[in-house]
Amino acid sequence: MTVSLEQLRRCHIAVDLGAARTRVFVKGAGLVVDEPSVCAVNTRTGALIAVGEFAERMTGRTPGYIRVVRPVSGGTVVDIEMCRRMLGHLLDDKLRRTLRRKPRLRAAACVPHDADPLAQRAATETLIGLGARRVELVDTLIAAAVGCGLPVERPEATMIIVCGAATTQVAVLSMGSIVTADRIPVGGDAIDHAVVQHLRQQHELMLPSQSVRPLQLALSGNGLTPHGPESTEIHGRDVATGLARSVQVQTAAVRDAIHTPLTAVLDGIGRVLRDCPPDLVADLADRGIMMVGGSARLPGLDQMLRDATGMPVHIAERPDVCAILGLGAMLEGRIEPMTLNPLAD
Template sequence: MSCSSLEALTRCSVAVDLGAARTRVYAKGTGLIVDQPSVVAVNTSSGALIAVGDAAERMDGRTPQHIRVVRPVAGGTVRDIDMARRMVRSLIGERLRRVRRRRVMAHAAATVPHDADPLACRAAVETLTGVGARRVELVEAPIAAAIGAGLPVAQPEAAMVLVCGTTTTQVAVVSVGAIVAAGTVGLGGDTIHHAVVQYLRNRHELLLPSQEVRPLHLALLGSGGVGNGVYTGLIDVQGRDVVSGLARTVTIDPEEVRSAIQTPLTGLLDTIRTVLLRCPPDLVADLADRGMVLTGGSAVLPGLADQLREHTGMGVRLAQEPELASVNGLAALMAGRLAPNPAAEEEAQGPATAGAARDALSGPHPLSGDREVIGAPESGAAADAVPVPGQEAG
């Protein structure tokens, strides 16, 4: 797939991470201005938007027949361009009006999966041009996440990053600013959630509403269930009895969740092994020392890190703010850096490499290679563009 050069990315003023779970928008000079669920509630009779983001997500499973809750993004790819446009326009419209700068959406950056085909890339571009962007630069999600996690992507040594999404997980090994080997598995937070729900149904005869699975995971996080393999305390789970249909509370040991997610993790472990087999031996040796870094909203799932550590024998580290790694990586690229901040860049890349990366603004960066930059035509914003101060809509 195509990818943009570092020089082109520095001209961007807005970065958009369109995920299946959440949409995040970063504005240069302002910071993160949108962090909302990628959900739309629409009236099927009139076609009118009822709600977007948090408000729409709260409606899921609770709406009458004439209101449909839509998730226009799946696996990091836009599936419904029209709904995605309307969602993004609604989420960023008012916020961009508060950013009192002319043509703030003129040049945008966005992430796409490593294995995205041309149609998927075009869908991402058309979504953003539909809300006012005149040009869109695309960056592979593992590259953005690796940079956002502070990995030394410009160095001639291996760095493994996992982008743990809602429906898919991308596994990539990065070296010298490019992806050496990568794989994608159809396993994400939703898969883990489903495994937990099925376990509670089969083992405890308890039906757990889908919206209660995440609070359960958050409770498990508070019990020490992330990364360290140590689980303390019992968790009360409320649901509906399978037999009687009445509300019931059961108490579970957090260790039960570990066994519940073992089966769906098999596919992820296989993908990691396949990616390692595709890597040159020298890079595999680097990974034996450095291990892997987990990014994405599902990276914090209880038991994930220690299960990977146990079954691969590699070190596993959770990125700082893993859910923001991709958008933070885009923000760094927009600033002409290969790390989230200058200090991290100097530490991760070394002064010489970091300086060379900044000097690369005058020419192609390893991210681009000889690949064509994907972008919309420079002229003619879409008719339904988001209005910004000093610029009429239209």
């Protein structure tokens, strides 16, 4: 999966197929698509009814013959045909005509770190189905680090955590490459599920829809930090009666509920640091950790990482789009590799 910056500069579009959202960057036009990776399908006819934001709003509100599906799971395409149809509908007619006029359309795509050959092939086949003649694959960690402005090309350590919906990726980068990395199968969805289970078991309350992010409902203000609100009111459906009901949820109890999935993330960070050379770890003590990804905005998560690692933790300015913006910067030639001058004899 080694691809040069020169090869990326020849690409016309960049795609980030995430479990939560799909993003498309077109050279010269910028970010043109940022929609949920969701499709609504008529199971009787096979017709695609809706994609993106509208399809996500249909979750839990459809009759039996309409199924809401997610063709991407954990950053890996699990349904190539459905993902290709979804991408085709997310791109507007004008953009499709523009891309169709390019006889040798080249595309670049983000893939998770250490993705197996099957996952790489699925991403390639999806873009070839859209008309791409050649597809370049870039590690999400590298693209995200470039997108949030980390000096990845220098001989200095930079640590990045990509907090996705289904996975969390942790890496230490130096001289434009990954020194050590780990992918943890725990993401924002697992944290949300822990809160949903807590509300069901402790309060006998079900939330209205799977598409609602419970953490955004359950927390306000400073969220999970000790300085946040002690409790908040949540509206949902009673498990026994099925009637609407409101309960007061203690923030401390929510912190305990998400402790288990967050422990797995902390263990992954520990493994990466243990495998990292001491000189690079010394750099990280001053520079700290950069968090990107949609789940990086989880209230109080950065403070939990500071307490656990003892290092500074920063959240990128636009954490959810860092990967696609980094890949777009490579396409447009805004990233220059560090030049190494060999010593003369």
